[in-house]
Amino acid sequence: MSSLTRLLLVAVATLPVTTAMSASSVPGATGANDASARQGYPYYPCDGSWTFVRIRTNGGGFGRRGGSGWAHDYPDAEINLTQILREITSIRARLVPAGGNVLTFDDPRLLQFPLAYVSEPDEWRVTAAEAEGLRTYLLKGGLVIFDDFFTYEMANLVSQMRQVFPELHFLRLDGSEPLWDTFFGIDPAEIYLTGPNKQGTPEFYGLFLDNDPGRRMLAIAGAGGDIGDLWEWSARGFYAVDPTNQAFQIGVNYVTYALTH
Numbered sequence: 228m229s230s231l232t233r234l235l236l237v238a239v240a241t242l243p244v245t246t247a248m249s250a251s252s253v254p255g256a257t258g259a260n261d262a263s264a265r266q267g268y269p270y271y272p273c274d275g276s277w278t279f280v281r282i283r284t285n286g287g288g289f290g291r292r293g294g295s296g297w298a299h300d301y302p303d304a305e306i307n308l309t310q311i312l313r314e315i316t317s318i319r320a321r322l323v324p325a326g327g328n329v330l331t332f333d334d335p336r337l338l339q340f341p342l343a344y345v346s347e348p349d350e351w352r353v354t355a356a357e358a359e360g361l362r363t364y365l366l367k368g369g370l371v372i373f374d375d376f377f378t379y380e381m382a383n384l385v386s387q388m389r390q391v392f393p394e395l396h397f398l399r400l401d402g403s404e405p406l407w408d409t410f411f412g413i414d415p416a417e418i419y420l421t422g423p424n425k426q427g428t429p430e431f432y433g434l435f436l437d438n439d440p441g442r443r444m445l446a447i448a449g450a451g452g453d454i455g456d457l458w459e460w461s462a463r464g465f466y467a468v469d470p471t472n473q474a475f476q477i478g479v480n481y482v483t484y485a486l487t488h
Contacts, residue, residue, distance in 0.1 A: 268329035273339035276319040277312070277482060279305040279327030280340045282371075284351045296347025299375060302326030304458035308478045316410065316479065318486065333360035341369055342485035346455055348373045348448075349380035353387045362391050365445040370485040373448040374455050378430055381450045388434065388446065397432040397448065398440060404433065406444060409483040411476040418452075418477070421470045425453045443488050447481070454478060 271278055284297040305326025312320035321327070330337050333356040337343065343364070345351070353361070365371065373384055385397060400406075400415060407413045415431050429452030436442040457466055457474035 269323075269325050270336070271321065271323055271325075271328055273336075274321070276321040277342075277486065278321045278323075278340055279309055280337065280343045281305065281327065281329050282343050282345045283329050283331050284345065284348070296350045296375070297345065298329075299346050300455040300459035301329075301346075303460075303462070304455040307458045307461050308475065308482075311475045312479060312482060316483070318482065320482075331360075332357035332364065335360075337364050337369070338367060342482060343369060343371045344455070345371060345373050346375045348384045348387070349376045351383065351387050353390050358391045365391075368488075370444065370481070370488070371446045372481055373446065375425070375453040376448075376450060377425065378451040381430075381432065381448065384448055392434065392445075395434050395438055395445075397434055397446075398438070400431040400433050400447075404440060404444070405488070406433075406447065406480060406484045409480045409487060411480055413473075413476055413480060418473050419470060420452050420454065420457065420474060421466055422453045422456050425451055425456075427451060444484070449477075 268283075281301060282297065285295050302325055306322070306324075309320045309322045309327070312318050313322060328336075328340070330340075330343075332343075333354070337360065361371070376384070381397075388395075388397070402413075402415050407415060416428065418428055420426060420429060429449040432448045432450065433440070433444045434446040435444055454474040454477055457471050458478065460466055461471050461475070
């Protein structure tokens with residue numbers, strides 16, 4: 228990584244965070260009659276720019292204000308990653324006060340967005356409708372990220388994804404996959420993340436078309452890591468610069484891969 232890129236990452240990581248706003252006060256969001264807005268989350272219709280999409284799996288909540296694990300780090304993680312993308316890439320990333328969209332896997336609007344993020348999938352219990360929606364989404368070109376869970380909790384993720392793709396299985400990534408070189412050159416074996424509960428080098432697993440690492444990746448899971456937490460707290464300097472930068476590099480590569488594959 229060049230010194231200029233490093234400086235950009237450090238600078239953006241210290242930007243102040245914009246707090247979330249109600250659906251009625253967010254520019255570009257739909258009104259209170261929308262299902263997402265009724266649940267407290269505004270919806271931003273697709274406008275051709277990249278928009279962060281977080282998946283609501285079980286229960287409800289607003290990140291640090293309480294609620295289920297799927298909402299952890301919302302919306303600061305979204306806002307800070309989007310700001311990084313706007314500063315260091317040419318991606319037209321949509322920076323909105325509420326961070327992005329909160330959808331479910333069975334919401335047909337998900338098909339308009341190339342990347343979906345899931346926090347704490349250890350709590351996830353996929354329904355038949357979600358399994359059908361997720362399968363359709365991934366086969367039509369989507370990519371789903373699973374983040375913020377312990378390595379031993381990978382078993383639940385494997386079990387749930389078998390209901391989506393009985394014919395596919397997660398493969399351990401070795402660093403040779405195109406994902407690691409879409410924007411930053413990353414060696415996953417050299418990643419070391421810190422956090423309140425999860426720290427160290429995550430184990431990365433991918434789900435590929437036809438179980439072939441040479442084909443498109445459908446899902447990626449970072450077992451033992453929590454990049455969303457590092458994104459969230461970057462504006463407050465809660466964690467050291469190096470692991471925070473690594474988390475942003477991973478996020479930028481995820482988005483770039485989703486947009487180019």
